[in-house]
Amino acid sequence: MGGPRISTPNVTSARVSDLEASGLEDLAWVLARAFRDNPLNLAVIGGSKERRVRSNRQGMRTTLAGALGRAMVLAAGSGSEPLAGGLVALPPLQWPLPPPPLGLQLRTLIGQGLRVARRWGQIFHELGSLHPIRPHWYLAVVGVEPDVQGRGVGSELLHHFTRQVDADAQPAYLETDRFENVALYEHFGFDVESEIRVRGVPVWRMWRDARSYPEQL
Numbered sequence: 001m002g003g004p005r006i007s008t009p010n011v012t013s014a015r016v017s018d019l020e021a022s023g024l025e026d027l028a029w030v031l032a033r034a035f036r037d038n039p040l041n042l043a044v045i046g047g048s049k050e051r052r053v054r055s056n057r058q059g060m061r062t063t064l065a066g067a068l069g070r071a072m073v074l075a076a077g078s079g080s081e082p083l084a085g086g087l088v089a090l091p092p093l094q095w096p097l098p099p100p101p102l103g104l105q106l107r108t109l110i111g112q113g114l115r116v117a118r119r120w121g122q123i124f125h126e127l128g129s130l131h132p133i134r135p136h137w138y139l140a141v142v143g144v145e146p147d148v149q150g151r152g153v154g155s156e157l158l159h160h161f162t163r164q165v166d167a168d169a170q171p172a173y174l175e176t177d178r179f180e181n182v183a184l185y186e187h188f189g190f191d192v193e194s195e196i197r198v199r200g201v202p203v204w205r206m207w208r209d210a211r212s213y214p215e216q217l
Protein backbone atom coordinates (compact mmCIF):
# COMPACT_ATOMS: atom_id res chain seq x y z
CA MET A 1 0.00 0.00 0.00
CA GLY A 2 1.08 3.59 -0.66
CA GLY A 3 4.28 3.36 -2.62
CA PRO A 4 6.54 0.91 -4.35
CA ARG A 5 7.41 -2.26 -2.48
CA ILE A 6 7.71 -5.54 -4.27
CA SER A 7 7.91 -8.04 -1.43
CA THR A 8 8.07 -8.35 2.34
CA PRO A 9 11.52 -7.75 3.82
CA ASN A 10 13.40 -10.80 5.02
CA VAL A 11 13.65 -9.82 8.65
CA THR A 12 15.80 -12.72 9.78
CA SER A 13 18.65 -11.42 7.63
CA ALA A 14 18.05 -7.69 8.16
CA ARG A 15 21.26 -5.79 8.84
CA VAL A 16 21.59 -2.22 10.02
CA SER A 17 23.84 0.16 8.12
CA ASP A 18 24.24 3.87 7.41
CA LEU A 19 21.77 5.04 4.79
CA GLU A 20 23.24 5.99 1.44
CA ALA A 21 21.64 8.86 -0.50
CA SER A 22 20.35 6.39 -3.11
CA GLY A 23 18.21 4.71 -0.43
CA LEU A 24 16.45 7.90 0.65
CA GLU A 25 13.29 7.45 -1.39
CA ASP A 26 12.78 3.84 -0.29
CA LEU A 27 13.32 4.68 3.36
CA ALA A 28 10.90 7.63 3.10
CA TRP A 29 8.18 5.19 1.96
CA VAL A 30 9.00 2.70 4.73
CA LEU A 31 8.84 5.39 7.42
CA ALA A 32 5.69 6.88 5.91
CA ARG A 33 3.98 3.51 6.26
CA ALA A 34 5.45 2.85 9.72
CA PHE A 35 3.80 5.94 11.20
CA ARG A 36 0.49 5.83 9.33
CA ASP A 37 -1.54 4.52 12.32
CA ASN A 38 0.19 6.43 15.11
CA PRO A 39 -2.16 8.64 17.16
CA LEU A 40 -0.59 11.92 16.02
CA ASN A 41 -0.85 10.82 12.40
CA LEU A 42 -4.55 10.13 12.88
CA ALA A 43 -5.07 13.44 14.68
CA VAL A 44 -3.05 15.60 12.27
CA ILE A 45 -3.78 14.00 8.89
CA GLY A 46 -6.77 11.72 9.43
CA GLY A 47 -8.49 10.36 6.31
CA SER A 48 -7.54 7.03 4.79
CA LYS A 49 -4.32 5.06 5.35
CA GLU A 50 -3.32 5.89 1.76
CA ARG A 51 -3.74 9.59 2.39
CA ARG A 52 -1.68 9.44 5.58
CA VAL A 53 1.11 7.49 3.86
CA ARG A 54 1.25 9.95 0.95
CA SER A 55 1.35 12.92 3.28
CA ASN A 56 3.94 11.31 5.59
CA ARG A 57 6.16 10.38 2.70
CA GLN A 58 6.78 13.99 1.78
CA GLY A 59 7.57 14.91 5.39
CA MET A 60 9.96 11.95 5.68
CA ARG A 61 11.75 12.83 2.43
CA THR A 62 12.34 16.33 3.73
CA THR A 63 13.53 15.08 7.12
CA LEU A 64 15.87 12.52 5.56
CA ALA A 65 17.28 15.01 3.06
CA GLY A 66 18.09 17.42 5.89
CA ALA A 67 19.48 14.70 8.13
CA LEU A 68 21.85 13.00 5.66
CA GLY A 69 25.38 14.17 6.43
CA ARG A 70 24.33 15.84 9.69
CA ALA A 71 22.72 13.05 11.65
CA MET A 72 22.83 9.31 12.20
CA VAL A 73 20.57 7.84 9.51
CA LEU A 74 20.31 4.05 9.70
CA ALA A 75 18.53 1.64 7.41
CA ALA A 76 17.63 -1.94 8.30
CA GLY A 77 17.69 -4.32 5.37
CA SER A 78 20.13 -6.53 3.58
CA GLY A 79 21.52 -6.54 0.07
CA SER A 80 18.75 -6.86 -2.47
CA GLU A 81 16.04 -7.24 0.21
CA PRO A 82 13.58 -4.37 0.59
CA LEU A 83 14.21 -2.10 3.57
CA ALA A 84 12.51 -3.12 6.80
CA GLY A 85 12.98 0.03 8.87
CA GLY A 86 15.06 3.08 9.63
CA LEU A 87 16.23 5.48 12.31
CA VAL A 88 17.21 9.16 12.38
CA ALA A 89 19.06 10.58 15.40
CA LEU A 90 20.72 13.95 15.84
CA PRO A 91 24.07 14.17 17.62
CA PRO A 92 24.45 16.62 20.51
CA LEU A 93 23.89 20.29 19.53
CA GLN A 94 22.58 19.40 16.03
CA TRP A 95 18.92 19.98 16.97
CA PRO A 96 17.09 21.63 15.33
CA LEU A 97 18.18 20.79 11.80
CA PRO A 98 18.41 23.88 9.57
CA PRO A 99 15.21 24.65 7.62
CA PRO A 100 15.10 23.00 4.18
CA PRO A 101 15.82 25.08 1.07
CA LEU A 102 12.80 27.06 -0.21
CA GLY A 103 12.06 24.70 -3.11
CA LEU A 104 11.89 21.73 -0.79
CA GLN A 105 9.73 23.67 1.68
CA LEU A 106 7.25 24.34 -1.11
CA ARG A 107 7.24 20.71 -2.21
CA THR A 108 6.64 19.67 1.40
CA LEU A 109 3.70 22.09 1.72
CA ILE A 110 2.14 20.76 -1.46
CA GLY A 111 2.93 17.11 -0.71
CA GLN A 112 1.63 17.20 2.86
CA GLY A 113 -1.21 19.60 2.24
CA LEU A 114 -1.24 23.14 3.64
CA ARG A 115 -3.40 22.43 6.67
CA VAL A 116 -1.47 19.31 7.61
CA ALA A 117 1.88 21.10 7.22
CA ARG A 118 0.62 23.91 9.47
CA ARG A 119 -0.52 21.43 12.12
CA TRP A 120 2.83 19.63 12.11
CA GLY A 121 4.51 23.03 12.38
CA GLN A 122 2.47 23.81 15.52
CA ILE A 123 3.26 20.42 17.02
CA PHE A 124 6.99 20.70 16.37
CA HIS A 125 6.91 24.20 17.84
CA GLU A 126 5.15 22.94 20.97
CA LEU A 127 7.52 19.98 21.38
CA GLY A 128 10.47 22.23 20.58
CA SER A 129 9.57 24.56 23.45
CA LEU A 130 10.08 21.59 25.81
CA HIS A 131 13.23 20.30 24.15
CA PRO A 132 16.06 19.83 26.71
CA ILE A 133 18.82 22.42 26.62
CA ARG A 134 21.57 20.10 27.88
CA PRO A 135 23.59 18.50 25.08
CA HIS A 136 22.16 15.06 24.17
CA TRP A 137 21.50 12.68 21.30
CA TYR A 138 17.96 13.20 19.97
CA LEU A 139 16.13 10.17 18.62
CA ALA A 140 13.99 11.94 16.03
CA VAL A 141 12.52 9.01 14.08
CA VAL A 142 12.50 5.22 14.29
CA GLY A 143 10.04 3.21 12.24
CA VAL A 144 9.52 -0.30 10.88
CA GLU A 145 7.31 -1.60 8.05
CA PRO A 146 3.91 -2.34 9.63
CA ASP A 147 3.84 -5.97 8.50
CA VAL A 148 7.21 -6.77 10.11
CA GLN A 149 6.80 -4.86 13.37
CA GLY A 150 7.35 -6.88 16.53
CA ARG A 151 10.08 -9.04 14.95
CA GLY A 152 13.19 -7.37 16.30
CA VAL A 153 14.04 -4.82 13.60
CA GLY A 154 13.31 -1.79 15.81
CA SER A 155 15.41 -3.26 18.63
CA GLU A 156 18.30 -3.84 16.24
CA LEU A 157 18.16 -0.19 15.17
CA LEU A 158 17.93 0.96 18.78
CA HIS A 159 20.95 -1.17 19.75
CA HIS A 160 23.02 0.60 17.09
CA PHE A 161 21.78 3.96 18.31
CA THR A 162 22.44 3.36 22.02
CA ARG A 163 25.87 1.89 21.28
CA GLN A 164 26.85 5.19 19.65
CA VAL A 165 25.26 7.23 22.45
CA ASP A 166 27.20 5.23 25.04
CA ALA A 167 30.43 5.45 23.06
CA ASP A 168 29.98 9.24 23.28
CA ALA A 169 29.02 9.02 26.98
CA GLN A 170 26.06 11.33 26.23
CA PRO A 171 22.44 11.36 27.42
CA ALA A 172 19.59 10.85 24.94
CA TYR A 173 16.07 12.17 24.51
CA LEU A 174 12.92 11.28 22.53
CA GLU A 175 9.17 11.83 22.35
CA THR A 176 6.65 9.12 21.52
CA ASP A 177 2.91 9.14 20.90
CA ARG A 178 2.41 5.37 21.36
CA PHE A 179 2.03 3.98 24.85
CA GLU A 180 3.27 0.56 23.58
CA ASN A 181 6.62 2.18 22.78
CA VAL A 182 7.23 3.36 26.34
CA ALA A 183 8.16 -0.14 27.58
CA LEU A 184 10.38 -0.69 24.55
CA TYR A 185 12.30 2.51 25.26
CA GLU A 186 12.47 1.74 28.98
CA HIS A 187 14.12 -1.52 27.99
CA PHE A 188 16.79 0.60 26.26
CA GLY A 189 17.37 2.69 29.38
CA PHE A 190 15.00 5.64 28.84
CA ASP A 191 12.75 6.94 31.63
CA VAL A 192 9.54 8.90 31.22
CA GLU A 193 10.23 12.52 32.01
CA SER A 194 6.68 13.77 31.49
CA GLU A 195 3.42 12.94 29.78
CA ILE A 196 1.91 15.84 27.88
CA ARG A 197 -0.98 16.32 25.46
CA VAL A 198 -0.41 17.60 21.96
CA ARG A 199 -3.56 18.23 19.89
CA GLY A 200 -5.30 16.15 22.55
CA VAL A 201 -2.95 13.19 21.96
CA PRO A 202 -0.87 11.84 24.89
CA VAL A 203 2.87 12.15 24.21
CA TRP A 204 5.59 10.74 26.45
CA ARG A 205 8.87 12.67 26.73
CA MET A 206 11.68 10.28 27.63
CA TRP A 207 15.26 10.82 28.81
CA ARG A 208 18.21 8.45 29.06
CA ASP A 209 21.08 9.42 31.34
CA ALA A 210 24.62 9.29 30.03
CA ARG A 211 26.48 6.08 30.71
CA SER A 212 30.21 5.83 30.59
CA TYR A 213 31.46 3.41 27.97
CA PRO A 214 33.19 0.92 30.35
CA GLU A 215 29.80 0.39 32.03
CA GLN A 216 28.64 -1.23 28.77
CA LEU A 217 31.51 -3.70 28.49
Ligand SMILES: CC(C)(COP(=O)(O)OP(=O)(O)OC[C@H]1O[C@@H](n2cnc3c(N)ncnc32)[C@H](O)[C@@H]1OP(=O)(O)O)[C@@H](O)C(=O)NCCC(=O)NCCS
Binding pocket: 034, 035, 038, 141, 142, 143, 144, 145, 148, 149, 150, 151, 152, 153, 154, 155, 156, 174, 175, 176, 177, 178, 180, 181, 184
Ligand atom coordinates in the same frame (compact mmCIF):
# COMPACT_ATOMS: atom_id res chain seq x y z
C1 LIG B 1 8.25 1.24 17.60
C2 LIG B 1 8.87 0.38 16.52
C3 LIG B 1 9.98 1.15 15.82
C4 LIG B 1 9.50 -0.85 17.20
O1 LIG B 1 10.07 -1.65 16.19
P1 LIG B 1 9.69 -3.20 16.14
O2 LIG B 1 10.55 -3.84 15.12
O3 LIG B 1 8.23 -3.33 15.98
O4 LIG B 1 10.12 -3.61 17.61
P2 LIG B 1 10.85 -4.95 18.10
O5 LIG B 1 10.25 -6.13 17.41
O6 LIG B 1 12.31 -4.82 18.03
O7 LIG B 1 10.49 -4.92 19.63
C5 LIG B 1 9.21 -5.10 19.95
C6 LIG B 1 9.03 -4.78 21.36
O8 LIG B 1 8.38 -3.53 21.41
C7 LIG B 1 7.00 -3.72 21.66
N1 LIG B 1 6.28 -3.16 20.48
C8 LIG B 1 6.15 -1.85 20.26
N2 LIG B 1 5.42 -1.65 19.17
C9 LIG B 1 5.08 -2.85 18.65
C10 LIG B 1 4.30 -3.30 17.53
N3 LIG B 1 3.69 -2.44 16.68
N4 LIG B 1 4.18 -4.61 17.29
C11 LIG B 1 4.75 -5.47 18.12
N5 LIG B 1 5.49 -5.12 19.20
C12 LIG B 1 5.65 -3.82 19.48
C13 LIG B 1 6.76 -5.19 21.86
O9 LIG B 1 6.06 -5.35 23.08
C14 LIG B 1 8.14 -5.83 21.93
O10 LIG B 1 8.51 -6.08 23.23
P3 LIG B 1 9.15 -7.51 23.61
O11 LIG B 1 10.49 -7.54 22.95
O12 LIG B 1 9.20 -7.48 25.09
O13 LIG B 1 8.23 -8.53 23.03
C15 LIG B 1 7.82 -0.11 15.48
O14 LIG B 1 6.85 -0.89 16.14
C16 LIG B 1 7.16 1.02 14.71
O15 LIG B 1 7.62 1.42 13.66
N6 LIG B 1 6.01 1.53 15.22
C17 LIG B 1 5.25 2.59 14.54
C18 LIG B 1 6.03 3.89 14.48
C19 LIG B 1 6.49 4.34 15.86
O16 LIG B 1 5.71 4.42 16.80
N7 LIG B 1 7.80 4.66 15.97
C20 LIG B 1 8.38 5.15 17.18
C21 LIG B 1 8.09 6.59 17.32
S1 LIG B 1 8.81 7.28 18.80
